Amino acid sequence: MSETPATASGAASPDAAGEIVSLYAAHQKIYARAVSGWFSTWRWALVWGTQILFYGLPWLQWNDRQAVLFDLGARRFYIGGLVLHPQDFIYLTGLLIVSAYGLFLFTAVAGRLWCGYACPQTVYTEIFMWFENRIEGDRAKRMKLDAGPWNGQKLLRKGGKQFVWLAFGLWTGFTFVGYFTPIRTLAAEAATLGFGPWEWFWILFYGFATYGNAGYMREQVCKYMCPYARFQSAMFDHDTMIISYDTARGEPRGSRPRSAPHASLAQLGKGECIDCSLCVQVCPTGIDIRKGLQYECIGCAACIDVCDSVMDKMSYPRGLIRYATQNGIDKGWDKAQMLRRVLRPRVLVYTAILILILTAFGASLMLRTPFRVDVVRDRGALARLVEDGRIENVYRLQVMNGTEAPQRFRIEVDGLKGAIIAGKSLVEVGSTESRWVAVSVQVPPETAGSLGAGAHPMRFNITRLPDASGGEISVHEKSTFVVPR
Amino acid sequence: MSDFFNSGWSIFIAAVTILGLAACLLLLVVASKRKVMANDNTTGHVWDGDLRELNNPLPRWWMILFVLTVVFAALYLVLYPGLGNAAGKLGWTSAGQYDAEQAKAQATMAPLYAKFTSQGAEALAKDPQAMAIGERLYINNCAQCHGSDAKGSKGFPNLTLPVESRLATDSFDAVKATITNGRQGLMPPMAAAVGSSEDVKNVANYVLSLSGSPHNATAAQLGKEKFAACAACHGPDGKGLKALGAPNLTDKVWLHGWGEEAILAMVNNGKTNVMPAQASRMSPEQIHVLSAYVWNLAQASPQK
Numbered sequence: 001m002s003e004t005p006a007t008a009s010g011a012a013s014p015d016a017a018g019e020i021v022s023l024y025a026a027h028q029k030i031y032a033r034a035v036s037g038w039f040s041t042w043r044w045a046l047v048w049g050t051q052i053l054f055y056g057l058p059w060l061q062w063n064d065r066q067a068v069l070f071d072l073g074a075r076r077f078y079i080g081g082l083v084l085h086p087q088d089f090i091y092l093t094g095l096l097i098v099s100a101y102g103l104f105l106f107t108a109v110a111g112r113l114w115c116g117y118a119c120p121q122t123v124y125t126e127i128f129m130w131f132e133n134r135i136e137g138d139r140a141k142r143m144k145l146d147a148g149p150w151n152g153q154k155l156l157r158k159g160g161k162q163f164v165w166l167a168f169g170l171w172t173g174f175t176f177v178g179y180f181t182p183i184r185t186l187a188a189e190a191a192t193l194g195f196g197p198w199e200w201f202w203i204l205f206y207g208f209a210t211y212g213n214a215g216y217m218r219e220q221v222c223k224y225m226c227p228y229a230r231f232q233s234a235m236f237d238h239d240t241m242i243i244s245y246d247t248a249r250g251e252p253r254g255s256r257p258r259s260a261p262h263a264s265l266a267q268l269g270k271g272e273c274i275d276c277s278l279c280v281q282v283c284p285t286g287i288d289i290r291k292g293l294q295y296e297c298i299g300c301a302a303c304i305d306v307c308d309s310v311m312d313k314m315s316y317p318r319g320l321i322r323y324a325t326q327n328g329i330d331k332g333w334d335k336a337q338m339l340r341r342v343l344r345p346r347v348l349v350y351t352a353i354l355i356l357i358l359t360a361f362g363a364s365l366m367l368r369t370p371f372r373v374d375v376v377r378d379r380g381a382l383a384r385l386v387e388d389g390r391i392e393n394v395y396r397l398q399v400m401n402g403t404e405a406p407q408r409f410r411i412e413v414d415g416l417k418g419a420i421i422a423g424k425s426l427v428e429v430g431s432t433e434s435r436w437v438a439v440s441v442q443v444p445p446e447t448a449g450s451l452g453a454g455a456h457p458m459r460f461n462i463t464r465l466p467d468a469s470g471g472e473i474s475v476h477e478k479s480t481f482v483v484p485r
Numbered sequence: 486m487s488d489f490f491n492s493g494w495s496i497f498i499a500a501v502t503i504l505g506l507a508a509c510l511l512l513l514v515v516a517s518k519r520k521v522m523a524n525d526n527t528t529g530h531v532w533d534g535d536l537r538e539l540n541n542p543l544p545r546w547w548m549i550l551f552v553l554t555v556v557f558a559a560l561y562l563v564l565y566p567g568l569g570n571a572a573g574k575l576g577w578t579s580a581g582q583y584d585a586e587q588a589k590a591q592a593t594m595a596p597l598y599a600k601f602t603s604q605g606a607e608a609l610a611k612d613p614q615a616m617a618i619g620e621r622l623y624i625n626n627c628a629q630c631h632g633s634d635a636k637g638s639k640g641f642p643n644l645t646l647p648v649e650s651r652l653a654t655d656s657f658d659a660v661k662a663t664i665t666n667g668r669q670g671l672m673p674p675m676a677a678a679v680g681s682s683e684d685v686k687n688v689a690n691y692v693l694s695l696s697g698s699p700h701n702a703t704a705a706q707l708g709k710e711k712f713a714a715c716a717a718c719h720g721p722d723g724k725g726l727k728a729l730g731a732p733n734l735t736d737k738v739w740l741h742g743w744g745e746e747a748i749l750a751m752v753n754n755g756k757t758n759v760m761p762a763q764a765s766r767m768s769p770e771q772i773h774v775l776s777a778y779v780w781n782l783a784q785a786s787p788q789k
Contacts, residue, residue, distance in 0.1 A: 018520045018521050018522045018529065019520070019521060020518050020519070020520050020521075021518065021519060021520075021521045021540065021542075022517055022518055022542065023516070023517050023518065023519050023540070023542055023543060024517055024542055024543050024544070024545050024547065024548045025542035025543075025544070025545060026544070026545045027544040027545065027546065220544060224543065224544065224547060378628070378632050378633050379629070380628065380629040380630050380631075380632060380638070380641075381630075381632055381637075381638030381639070381641065383638075384632075384636075384637075384638040384639060385639070385742070385743050387737060387743075389743070389744075392636075394632045394633050394634050394636070395633070396624075396628075396633045423634070436624065436633075438632075438633035438634035438635075439634075440634050440636065
């Protein structure tokens with residue numbers, strides 16, 4: 001790939017001399033230089049935060065069961081004291097909507113924050129690169145090692161790295177499966193390698209995916225696979241904080257004696273960029289930020305950290321590469337002027353929607369009844385006549401107990417004069433179980449006569465009888481009662 | 486089973502599929518090379534005066550994966566049905582997979598059912614696991630007609646009746662036989678044998694009087710002698726005859742409807758009632774457990 005920057009003057013004529021090239025090229029391995037600084041510290045804080053959560057959560061217990069467990073077999077999802085059923089799918093929908101609007105919001109405000117700091121791809125790549133760095137050394141050493149011949153030293157370092165990567169990948173796979181199979185059981189199985197077939201598959205698959213994506217694919221996942229990476233750029237506008245190289249300050253770039261003071265730059269005919277290329281060396285996607293915003297940039301701010309350290313060494317002011325908006329760079333605004341544009345309509349709308357959904361989500365969780373009922377009318381026989389001319393309809397009620405203790409429920413019917421439940425109206429449902437109960441509703445002949453033939457609305461009231469966990473709670477479910485001709 | 490009117494269509498579809506695959510590969514070949522301007526690494530296209538297309542080559546593995554996808558598709562079409570009517574080398578069909586899964590499930594359940602088949606109805610009634618299985622079998626296979634509460638409806642017998650008021654299924658074995666082989670109930674039209682329509686009305690009232698249901702006493706008195714036509718099957722006292730499948734008319738069980746009108750319809754038109762055989766839908770072991778459950782419904786105390 002030729003490195004000549006595109007000239008901004010006019011269009012290249014279509015018949016300019018060119019050559020036929022393949023649109024596919026072997027992947028060039030990127031040797032990203034290790035970086036430290038303010039944003040790097042933030043990223044590591046997020047790595048630690050997210051990963052302590054991910055690796056630690058399955059080990060927490062909640063009243064002699066795992067605190068967070070997704071029991072796919074029983075279709076029960078335990079999150080702390082909350083027991084969710086498949087019928088609570090709406091909460092997952094809510095969670096995804098919250099995540100989506102969250103992404104829209106902070107992408108509109110400050111670009112690809114998710115990609116740069118919190119995305120698992122970035123986080124695991126960061127961890128794997130740290131291992132690589134410890135074992136093979138930093139950028140120059142790694143390049144030398146790769147170029148060099150195979151010898152004991154190289155074998156040891158490469159082998160060591162592979163071992164650590166594989167172990168970490170497997171541990172990740174193990175932890176992932178630990179959210180679905182109780183992790184303590186899994187740990188006991190691990191001692192004898194006695195996993196079930198699906199456990200084996202997912203541990204190996206997830207482990208391999210971690211190893212492959214964080215060890216080898218790295219930036220290619222963001223560049224060629226990830227859909228979010230593509231559409232986040234569509235959420236940028238001229239007031240979005242993005243990682244920007246200040247061309248006005250930096251150009252014309254070039255080397256200069258270390259001793260040259262900042263004030264003498266004008267005389268030298270140089271900008272502040274000393275063309276040390278460190279910003280290119282630390283970039284995990286291998287781009288040159290000085291060419292402006294590119295789709296490969298994941299907004300990790302490594303170039304900001306490294307450039308600031310160079311500016312410090314040169315005793316130049318920091319911020320040659322910095323978070324800035326396009327408007328800010330074009331119009332030479334300072335930070336305050338840029339921040340004033342943060343609360344623009346689109347951000348306010350995103351925020352409002354996000355708060356609205358979060359409120360609804362929270363309220364819905366607070367008001368959630370500890371049990372749920374579905375009413376299914378018998379379809380075979382709509383209605384029947386029983387002794388003394390009473391009309392009877394049969395229903396099947398599925399009572400789902402969402403608590404972890406057996407519960408007793410009272411079923412009542414209302415909305416029809418004189419309607420009674422024939423047979424038992426008390427049901428007991430075991431902990432987190434659901435149970436189908438057949439319920440017969442009868443109305444006296446005079447009610448049937450006054451209603452006339454047809455389907456009439458009515459409802460079931462199902463009441464959880466008081467127990468240790470609280471008082472009576474009622475749920476109402478609508479249904480219909482059919483009076484035959 | 487053919488999916489097409491004639492084999493020509495099958496060949497046509499197969500040809501379109503193969504051409505489509507080949508076109509995918511051709512597209513890759515045609516679109517993988519481009520003239521690139523020597524001076525600025527762009528393709529030479531210019532939009533809106535200043536917008537140009539930079540040559541950013543995709544990684545080679547991407548191209549290899551594309552080819553592998555096509556190879557996978559070709560292999561799939563060889564092994565599995567997909568090319569028109571071709572069955573595929575593996576001979577896989579969805580029906581075959583269903584049968585295999587069924588067989589596997591049966592095999593898995595065999596030891597469980599083996600435990601049950603050696604036991605009688607009384608023992609199974611005490612086994613909550615067997616009763617839970619029976620209940621699920623009932624809900625999935627029987628509740629459509631007999632209702633979720635098993636109390637039946639007009640024309641569909643109530644399965645919770647006490648044994649003494651049952652007609653044919655008064656033992657566990659009878660229940661099992663009925664579920665396995667089905668059963669037919671036949672009431673011939675008897676109006677001609679009874680007499681005029683007035684006579685039929687009177688007989689109906691007499692029948693109602695047998696069970697102490699609301700009736701017209703005068704009509705019942707008149708219908709008493711006409712009941713002789715019915716007595717052949719239902720017995721002189723109307724208590725029915727189980728051997729013939731003739732129901733007891735003196736109890737409160739009204740399978741085909743309650744009241745004068747229902748009895749008139751029965752005497753005038755007769756009825757053939759069918760319980761379909763279930764032997765082809767369930768295994769003998771399943772029927773055994775289900776029968777125990779259904780039999781237990783009759784025995785079960787209402788508060789269970």
